[in-house]
Amino acid sequence: MPQFDPTTWLPQLAWLAAIFAVLYFAVIRPTLPKVGRVIDERETRVAGDLDAAEAAKAEADAIRTRYDTGMAAARDAAQARVAAAQADAAGAAEARLKDLAAVLDGKATDAAARLAGARDAARATLAATTTELTAEAVTRLTGLSVPPAEIEAVLSAQK
Template sequence: MPQLVWLAAIFAVLYFFVVRPTLPKVGRVIEARETQVSGDLAAAEQAKGAADEIRTRYDEGMTEARKSAQAAVAGAREKAARASEARMAELSAALDAKTGAAMDGLMRARSEAEAALASSAAALTADAVKRLAGIEIAPGDAQAALAESVKHG
């Protein structure tokens, strides 16, 4: 039994002289740690919220920039298409004018060639009739006779 008394006495001395003065200090340290951890968690939550907000604004800005770029590209395509159509219309009109002028020139040349051929044929026919039959025919009469024979085949 004396051992239990000594155990209780030593326990009481240790409790009152060692544990009791240090217990409030340990409590304050634990509270300080809890306060610091809570503050760090709150700061982390605020930082996460701010980062999420920044990310949202960034995504919105990128979406707006993408839409703006797509609109600019569409506008440029449309403008290029209009310019291309206008240029094609210009070129088509110029080609039509050149084609018309070329056709007119060809028709004139054909008419002139036909007239020259008819005149030459009439002169040759008149000369051939004069040499073969000894009859002199006017070039106009020879030309009329040739035209009549071309009609009847």
């Protein structure tokens, strides 16, 4: 193999240096700064995007905090309104129950008075009817006519 022959090493090294120099100066040297600028631009863009993402996250966190605070305040206000409405409804119901109880007590008193009047009237009617029937029965059985006052006196004495 000619590469391992020590007599051809010097021309091979010369050609290697020449080709390396041509490639370095023709290809790498002009493109290396461009690649460096592209890498720098990408790093700058990525850093800017990261900063923008952190700012957006901070803003989103602030919005979330305001939202949570607003929701908690709204929830507390709604619960307070519900409690107030329940208290108002309970007070109104209690007032209506008191009014209804007063009306019913009045009606019960009136009914009791009417019942007592009806009972007294029924007793008076019963007493008069009993007196009449007793007088008629005594007249039919014995043929005697007994005055109603005597019959009432006897019936009253038996009570």
